[in-house]
Amino acid sequence: MKEKGLLIVLSGPSGVGKGTVRKELFSHPNTTYEYSISMTTRKPREGELDGFDYFFKTREEFEQLIAQDKLLEWAEFVGNYYGTPVDYVRDTINDGRDVFLEIEVQGARQIREKFPEGLFIFLAPPSLSELQSRLVHRGTESDSVIANRLETARKELEMMNLYDYVVENDHVERACERIHAIVLAEHLRRDRVEARYKKMLEVE
Numbered sequence: 001m002k003e004k005g006l007l008i009v010l011s012g013p014s015g016v017g018k019g020t021v022r023k024e025l026f027s028h029p030n031t032t033y034e035y036s037i038s039m040t041t042r043k044p045r046e047g048e049l050d051g052f053d054y055f056f057k058t059r060e061e062f063e064q065l066i067a068q069d070k071l072l073e074w075a076e077f078v079g080n081y082y083g084t085p086v087d088y089v090r091d092t093i094n095d096g097r098d099v100f101l102e103i104e105v106q107g108a109r110q111i112r113e114k115f116p117e118g119l120f121i122f123l124a125p126p127s128l129s130e131l132q133s134r135l136v137h138r139g140t141e142s143d144s145v146i147a148n149r150l151e152t153a154r155k156e157l158e159m160m161n162l163y164d165y166v167v168e169n170d171h172v173e174r175a176c177e178r179i180h181a182i183v184l185a186e187h188l189r190r191d192r193v194e195a196r197y198k199k200m201l202e203v204e
């Protein structure tokens, strides 16, 4: 039987740099993970494309996807729905390819329950003031939305200990190197466990 791919979940508070780190990871031609494009009811930001950055949906469409069980996880984050398409994730993993999710912490928690064999990485900011500064300088949200995201971030940071790894995003390239190293180590660990298991079966 084909060996399954790894489900890699990158999560962390809004503004920590998840999207920046993910784009940097995927800009390297030797990156072998597949990025799962999420569904959202958020309006596209300038330059964002449907089917590339997100699949943009109306609330009615999104609620229909929930009712039809088409989402592996979903969450309402600061007034908008976000969710991961289940078919894409299942088919890609079953095909032996690694899937990379970049999602907020409520969704990561749901996946931990449904898919405990996933690899869960929390991207942490160097400090709360740096987080605030990143959100402000990104310039994509109003002051009230930024305040809301920062308030949410305080609670999200408390969830850090539920993850397999915490990676500090002090420098984007350094954070990417750490993530690559974690994924590689996890593959090696799983290969060793698999080989050991097969050997045990041969002996018996």
Ligand SMILES: Nc1ncnc2c1ncn2[C@@H]1O[C@H](COP(=O)(O)OP(=O)(O)OP(=O)(O)O)[C@@H](O)[C@H]1O
Pocket: 012, 013, 014, 015, 016, 017, 018, 019, 020, 021, 134, 135, 137, 138, 169, 170, 171, 172
């Ligand atoms: N290591 C870093 N050092 C300095 N600035 C950074 C770093 N990583 C990301 N940034 C900047 O921080 C801002 C927020 O980054 P980004 O949009 O990637 O965060 P995010 O976690 O994906 O946010 P959200 O969850 O709201 O989508 C951006 O302006 C980005 O350029």
Ligand SMILES: Nc1nc2c(ncn2[C@@H]2O[C@H](COP(=O)(O)O)[C@@H](O)[C@H]2O)c(=O)[nH]1
Pocket: 012, 013, 014, 018, 038, 039, 042, 073, 074, 075, 077, 082, 083, 084, 102, 103, 104, 105, 106, 107, 108
């Ligand atoms: N639970 C999920 N969270 C998701 C998903 N896709 C993105 N996100 C996260 O939502 C927030 C806000 O994103 P933004 O693009 O509006 O800034 C951020 O933390 C994303 O990582 C998803 O499918 N499920």
